[in-house]
Amino acid sequence: MASSLLSSPALLPFSSSSSSSSSFLLHLRIPTTTSSKLRILSTHATNVELIADPPTPSSQRLSFGFQNVAxxxxxxxxxxxxxxxxxxLNSPLHFGNSKLETLNNVAIRVELSNGCVGWGEVQVLPSVTDVTLEMALAKAQEVCNFLLRTPPATLTSVFDDVTALLSPREFAPIRAGVEMALIDAVANSISVPLWRLFGGVTSTLTTVITVPILSPEEASILASKYYNQGFETLKLVVGKNFAAEIAAIEAIHAAQPCCSFMFDANEGYTPDEAIKFLEKLKDVGIVPLVFEQPVDRDDWKGLHEVSNVARTYGIPVAVDESCRSLTDVWKIIDKNLVDAINIKLPKFGVxxxxxxxxxxxxxxxxxxxxSMAETRLATGFAGHLAAGVGCFKYIVLDTPLLLAEDPVVGGYEASGAVYKFNNARGQGGFLNWNLLPDAGGLP
Known part of the structure; x- marks a missing residue:
């Protein structure tokens, strides 16, 4: 009788006390969102008492607790x-001094004994990590074979084994892809969407979109197109040609004065050039939301100098390439080097x-x-994570919008700059696996 009122009675903590050989009292503690009273149900042989807990904050109600599940x-x-x-790709992507015209990644598919499937994606950028597609495929399959040989274990234990196999930094994208697939499979198993598993703060995000290096006229046209589609914040790639970049920024600002800006120098400036860039922005009346990686990744002194100047203008400096490990994060915090960190799952793993x-x-x-160079499999996972934890101020998950086609079935819904994670469980997206070549059929 009680089970008809409870969505998942087997998951609720309970205690029982035997009152006789023919009857016992069962206490079921039920979390509630109000202070309303619950009825006490009883039968001839069994007394069932429903006890309402005090109301809990919505963020706690929606969170299933990733670590507890793991x-x-x-x-x-x-x-x-x-x-x-x-x-x-519709147009090349630029990463530092390299250019990418075709995305060549590795898709990971994991199926558990209960039939639930999880999906992950390994980003492959040889110019960034020195790991080729062939190497990524070989290493991914090595880990997959290991998972097949591994006896049943907790997700945390499996994570430990995967980390041991993929400990070098250059294998972080492979570790990220495998972790995504395992977590997705587990979330599907317990019928929970990833955003709830990671904290349940929100199921909606608004992304920034990137404008590549273009002439002032081209940049203005593209920015206007994006703004009319609902993208109110533009991320501009700078750090190559100071004069041309300022001209493009001014053209965009003139065409769309309500647009907000983020600037990513991709390590392209010297400290003096970066400071000059900030001064010029002040002269033309533009205050970006953030100035990302203005100098070389290893120039910590220059990074701090630029950050201190930027702070006087009310502009936070963010690190991307400079932050490659938890040790780097501690260094940034200890020395107060910058105000923001850009997190990319392929760099650190989940x-x-x-x-x-x-x-x-x-x-x-x-x-x-x-995101860097990924489909909606990876950006969907990152989006679920960001929505779940709810502490990301800036969201730049726009790479799938730049692809010539979308191979992902299902997944999040995109309406302009707004992503909605409405799926019932996992990350919600999958690939037509049989349409992909096996590991021997490289593109």
Missing amino acids: DTFWVNVQRAEGRPLSIG LGALEIINLARKSGLILMVD
Whole structure:
């Protein structure tokens, strides 16, 4: 009788006290959102008492507790495989001094013994990590084969083993893809969307969109197109040609004066050039939301100099390439080097990103989440995570908008700059696996 009133009675903590051989009292403690009373139900043989807990904050009600799930859910992998995922781009993507015209990643599919499937994506950027597609496929399959041989264990234990296999920094994108797939499979198993698993703060995000290096006229036209589609914040790539970049920024500002800006120098400036850039922005009346990676990743002194000048203008400086480990985060906090950190899952893995998020929360650092060269599989996962934890000030998950096609079925809903995570469980997206070549069929 009580079970008809409870959505998941098996998951509720309970205690029982035997009053006789033919009857007992069962206490079921039920979390509530109001202080309304609950009826006491009884039968001839059994008394069931429903006890209402005090109301809990909405963020706690919606969170299933990722760490608790990882520590208690036992994973038994029945199938695991990595396959090439090749997608064209509408226009080249620039990463530092390199240019990407085709996305060549690795898709990961993990199936558990309960039939639930999880999906992950390994970003492959040889110019950034020195890991080629062939190397990524081989390493991903090595981990998949390991998962198939591993006896059932808690998700936390499996994570430890995966980390041991993929400990070098250059394998972080592979570790991220495998972690995504495992977490997605577990979330599907317990019928929970990822954003709830990671904290349940919100199911909606608004993304920034990137404007590449273009002439002033081209940049103005593209920016107006994006603004009319609902993108109110533009991220502009700078750091190559100071005069041309300022001209493009002024043209965009003139065409769309209500647009907000973020600037990413991709390590392109010297400290003096970066400071000059900030001074010029002040002259033309533009205050960006953030100025990302203005100088070389290893120039910590120059980074601090630029950050101190930027603070006088009310502009936070963010690090991307300079932040490669938890040690770097500690250094940034200890020396007060910058005000923001850009988190990319392929750089740190999912677990590493969660560590940095917790540390940043305690220190007051501003958090950004960004994508590099990924489909909606990876950006969907990152979006769920950012929505769930709810502490990211800037969201830049726009790469799928720049792809020539979308290989992902389902997943989040995109309406202009707004992403809605309405799926019932997991990250919600998947690939037509049979349409992808096996590991031997490289593009």
